Amino acid sequence: MGFVLCPECKAEAPEHTAACPKCGMPFKATPVVKKPIIGLVVAAILGAIGLWWALSSFMAGAIDPALCAIMPALAPCTMLNASVNSLGNSILLIGVVLTAFGHQNGPRVIRITCILMLVATILLGGWLFSLVWMYSLVSGSLNAMEPQFRAGFVAGIIGSSTGGIFVWGVIAIFFRKSRTW
Numbered sequence: 001m002g003f004v005l006c007p008e009c010k011a012e013a014p015e016h017t018a019a020c021p022k023c024g025m026p027f028k029a030t031p032v033v034k035k036p037i038i039g040l041v042v043a044a045i046l047g048a049i050g051l052w053w054a055l056s057s058f059m060a061g062a063i064d065p066a067l068c069a070i071m072p073a074l075a076p077c078t079m080l081n082a083s084v085n086s087l088g089n090s091i092l093l094i095g096v097v098l099t100a101f102g103h104q105n106g107p108r109v110i111r112i113t114c115i116l117m118l119v120a121t122i123l124l125g126g127w128l129f130s131l132v133w134m135y136s137l138v139s140g141s142l143n144a145m146e147p148q149f150r151a152g153f154v155a156g157i158i159g160s161s162t163g164g165i166f167v168w169g170v171i172a173i174f175f176r177k178s179r180t181w
C-alpha cells in the first residue's frame with residue numbers, strides 16, 4: 001500500500017483514505033483507475049482475428065483469379081481493404097497492450113482507431129458494393145456466375161462489411177469516452 005502526503009500538515013497518510021489521520025484535512029477522492037478487463041479481452045481477441053484475417057488475405061491472394069478476370073477492380077479494392085485492416089488491427093492491439101499496462105492514452109488509441117476503422121470500413125464497403133453493382137450492370141458478370149458461387153460471393157461481401165462495422169462498433173462502445181475507468 002502506498003502513502004500520500006497531506007497537503008495541509010505534510011504528514012504521511014495511507015493511500016485512499018478519506019481524510020488526514022493527523023489533522024483531519026479531507027482528501028479529494030482520488031479516482032480509482034480500473035482497467036476495462038472485458039473490453040480489453042474482447043478487443044484483443046477481435047484484433048487478433050482481424051489481423052490474422054487481413055494477413056491471410058494477402059497470403060491467399062484474397063480472391064480467385066477467375067473472379068479478378070471478370071471484375072479486375074476487385075483486386076486493388078480487396079488489397080486496400082486487407083492493408084487498412086492489417087494496419088487498423090495492429091494499432092488496436094498496440095492500444096490494448098498500452099491499456100493493459102496502465103498507459104493513460106491506451107483507451108484513446110483504441111477509441112480513435114475504432115472511429116477511423118468504422119469510417120474506413122464503410123467507405124471500402126461502399127466502394128466494393130458499387131464495384132460489384134457496376135460490374136453486374138455493365139458486363140453482367142455477376143449473372144454469369146454460377147448461382148451457388150454468386151450467393152457465396154455476395155454473402156461474403158455483405159458479411160465482411162457488416163461484420164467489420166459490427167466489430168469496430170462493439171469495441172468503440174467498450175472504450176467510449178463517457179466511460180470512466
Ligand SMILES: [Zn+2]
Pocket residue numbers: 006007008009010011020021022023024025
Ligand atoms: Zn494533515
